[in-house]
Amino acid sequence: MIEFQLDETSGVATYLQLVQQVHQALRMGMLEPGDQLPTAQQVVARLAINPNTVHKAYRELERAGLVRARPGLGTFVTRVPSGAAPVTQARFLAELTGWLRSARSAGLGPDDVEAIYRTAFRDCFAEGVA
Amino acid sequence: MSVVIQAGGLGKAYRRSWALRDCTLAIPEGHVVGLVGPNGAGKTTLLRLAAGMLTPTRGTITVFGQRPAAGPAQLARVGFVAQDTPAYARMTVADHLRLGAWLNPGWDERLARRRIAQLGLDRKQRAGSLSGGQRAQLALTLALAKRPGLLILDEPVAALDPLARREFLQGLMEAVAEQELSVVLSSHLVADLERVCDYLIVLVASQVRAAGEVSELLASHRRLSGPRRDPGRLPANQEVITESHTDKQSSLLIRTDGPVLDPAWSVQPVSLEDLVLAYMSRARDGSPARPQQLKVVS
Incomplete structure (x- = not known):
């Protein structure tokens, strides 16, 4: 399981920071298909951010086809991003x-x-x- | 959009002075709403009116469509954490929970016990000997265990050290993630609001100066700097919030619904703090159009 960090001075929107960290973890092999992302509740309890921010980040990752939310179970990695050809x-x-x-x-x-x-x-x- | 708090022409006077005057606003349900503004804007009065701890001198306020504190059912729907998070100094933590259970029909004892255990609070300890952070957490626990639909917090973290503040907000966000809960939170700490809020209201002198989802507010404002020019000649969809000029340069903070195409401008995104400060100073100095009109008149 990965742990998210926030850089408040970066000027990058919080949800994008989460998205980027998942991308990076996938590229570095810290996350692999089948791995679970932290639940929204775990993320907000650690970072003190709005739960909607986490949902937005996970939706974005889902739209990109990298993760899938399985109701009642959590959000799981489905594939590693392939860069452009x-x-x-x-x-x-x-x-x-x-x-x-x-x-x-x-x-x-x-x-x-x-x-x-x-x-x-x-x-x-x-x-x-x- | 369903509305959790609605105020129309709302006013509250103490003897001869108005703490809140002619305030009209609608706060949407299902958000964590940050209420920000200068001291004396009427934030505390507004929140106490919403909680039913004060009654309006003028105008109306409804919470979930009903008058605040209209009856036991309405009282049960609203949790309130006051400034300085007061607790009964001589009562123990366990006494507070018992009192909470006794006063609140929808009391969630499991939630209360779990939070107290998570926080590592000693149930036998008197509230008077708790640290500021622990007392704030106790107040939050009592408010959450009511299982309210709306939780109102008036500057709950102002007096806390940074660690206690972070822990308080972690607990609050965890509760928002697991309960169906609308939150209205007043604070001067915009960095905190930026983390936890998804909706922001800037209140100055009882008036709403800006309101909206944080992501939309940030996306619709830009800081422009470039060669000096007359802001009156900007495109119609660019509203100037603040401006400053030297003899050579103009710096503007604008609201716009489209991209800034003029290549003479250097365009920067704004932070929530920039945005709050801009609306607060515009309210104090008058809107940018006004000083120019005054010059013409005099």
Whole structure:
């Protein structure tokens, strides 16, 4: 069984922190298919957070097909997340590298690029989680 | 949305001064609601009116659709933990539980005993010799063992050290996870509220300045900074909550229902604390539109 931690200074929404920790535990092999996640009651009794936050995180994991809630029993890991196919990752890496080169030749420095990236990243992914 | 507390034009006066005046709000059921606002906003008065410990001077308040403390059934539905979590100093922990069982028809003795055991409280100890944290936990136990539909807590953790505060909130959240329970909790500690609440109400001078689900409030507010400009020329769906300007730069906290597309702005998400402070200072300073109108008039 894993234990969740909260980083209150991260600015990342609490339920997302839980989601990310399950993802990470799956990738690191600390959680495997068949393993049970802590119950909402166990999580809130430890972290002093709203139970709905835990439910939201578990729903999100269920939507991603990583866990399944079995009524009366708990929430169990069903599979390990598969990252995007390597060929897809390679394509996006190549596109981003090309974009970075053109930004640099246009005179943008690392800070400029980072600011642009952060803004675009936030705009893009904030819509999905809001 | 079913409503647990509804107030309309609610007021409470003591001699000549109003502790709460013309307060209108609706608190949804099934949430842990954080009530936040400056001292003197009327939070305690509102909560005591809801618990039926005070009667309104004006207006109406209902809890689960009925007048607070209208009868034994209504009293049994509402648990109340007051500021400083008072207990009878000369009575033991066990005496408190006996009193609770005697006064409350729906008393859950198993729950009470389990919590006291979990907390490691000595049933023979007098309440007067408990630590602040233990006394708060005893008060919470008594309120929870009533099995209320609504639990009202007025600054329950203000006087506790950080560890006792965390333990109190752990116990409260555990109860919310296992019981069907609406909670209304007032506190100045926004970081605590951010953890435990899923609904927030900012009350300033008896008026609701902001209310909504915490996730929606956070998603609909942004901090903008960029080259100085007139906030009056923002898109129609961006409402300015607070603003500050230097000769070169403008910093705004806005409410919006869509993305901020203007590339001149650097856009940051807000924390719950930012949001609470923004609504409190806007209420104190007047809404941003008003000072400009005043300039025109004078």
